[in-house]
Amino acid sequence: MGRLSIWLGTALLCWTFQVLAEDATPWGEGYFPNTPLTDQDGQQVHFFDDLIKDKVVVINFIFTGCGDSCPLETARLRQVQQLLGDRVGRDVFFYSISIDPLSDTPEVLKAYAARFKVGPGWRFLTGDKDQIDQLRRRLGLFIEGVDNGRSRDHNLSLIVGNQATGRWMKASPFENPWILADQLANSLQNWKTPSAEQSYAQAPDIRPPSSGEELFRTRCAACHSLGPEDGQGIGMRSVGPDLLGVTQRRERAWLSRWIREPDRMLAERDALAVMLYQQFNRVAMPNLRLNQQDADNLLEFLQQETERQGTLKQAHAANDGAGSAQ
Incomplete structure (x- = not known):
């Protein structure tokens, strides 16, 4: 009976630690809103259940009428997608969510993706503006006085992460595509594939850029x-x-x-x-x-x-x- 009590006590303690660990991370199921969204093909999805749960993801917010940063950001992520190849949609998932859902219908988003020759595994999403704004706040990608101002300025950061492990980070849309691809495919995946060995003698000369x-x-x-x-x-x-x-x-x-x-x-x-x-x-x-x-x-x-x-x-x-x- 004493052993059973000890075992039950140990099991209860382990379960308590697990609950505390889950409560301690802000990136679990209870943190993310399960925002309903619609992708460029008209498919209905929910943000947590269908898009990020147990996945490595990169998320940004755009609008197709943007004439400055959004095209640049989309082009940069396209480079990252090309570097990752068929891992996108299998190991890593890309999501671009519109901050102007009244204008960015699924049809508009589909045409926008086609102009940039976006490949599989990258979804462009729209939905209810108030719910999308709330999602941006939860992701730390909403700046009061900027994103809700009269102009159409908005936070340019990307957020990349692994929901299963709770590892998340912000990244710049001007980030080197090779660095961002490595973060998504290796650091966040925690793959055990060793890096290819190369000789330092083949490294290019480094010169300060103008x-x-x-x-x-x-x-x-x-x-x-x-x-x-x-x-x-x-x-x-x-x-x-x-x-x-x-x-x-x-x-x-x-x-x-x-x-x-x-x-x-x-x-x-x-x-x-x-x-x-x-x-x-x-x-x-x-x-x-x-x-x-x-x-x-x-x-x-x-x-x-x-x-x-x-x-x-x-x-x-x-x-x-x-x-x-x-």
């Missing part, structure tokens, strides 16, 4: 490549045109204004702006709110990179010619 290069990497590279060395032709950045040589193809004054005021130029029906809009799947160039100095720095970098890669190409051609002559 202001223009930093702007390109953080703002432009989600949609644009910069020549063969930067992913041209492998589908990573096919949302917009490759920018190698663009300073030679276009007038500088036009480029400068296009960088700073693409929305106004499209509204004015600028011929070249409209042509690019039509050519690249009707994805509008976002207004990134860059000033004149930013535009000058960016154009200087694009010119320097065009010249640098041109010099490298000539050197490689000369080496190839010398080798064939031997």
Whole structure:
């Protein structure tokens, strides 16, 4: 009888610890609202039960009428999706939830996803605005005075996490896609797959980026490549045109204004702006709110990179010619 009492006491203590542990984490079933939502295919789902329970997920909030940050964020996540490949929809799940559900019907969201060539495993969702706002508050992605202000500004953070383990983190939409993909596929999954061994002798030289290069990497590279060395032709950045040589193809004054005021130029029906809009799947160039100095720095970098890669190409051609002559 004494042993049974001890066993029952131990079992009760373990159960108590388990309950306390579950209560201690804010990321369990009792924390998340089970918000009803509708995806781009018209399927009805619930946020906790159908979308995040026991899953590794990345969640962001967008609206398709956004002319600045949302297209950039969607393009960046598209790169992450391509890096993860068929793991998306199997091991990792992407969710983009509209903050403008009155405008963003399932049909509108489906067309938006198609413009960005989004693959399987990524759902675009709409629902009741008040319930979506409450969900954003619970996820820590709602800033009072910004998200409920008169303007259409909103919190740009992503939230990524593993609901089963309770590991969650915020991430920037300007995050390097390789870093974000690694967090989703490895850190949050806690996979035991060892990293591929590579020689440090093959590591590239590290040089401090210029202001223009930093702007390109953080703002432009989600949609644009910069020549063969930067992913041209492998589908990573096919949302917009490759920018190698663009300073030679276009007038500088036009480029400068296009960088700073693409929305106004499209509204004015600028011929070249409209042509690019039509050519690249009707994805509008976002207004990134860059000033004149930013535009000058960016154009200087694009010119320097065009010249640098041109010099490298000539050197490689000369080496190839010398080798064939031997």
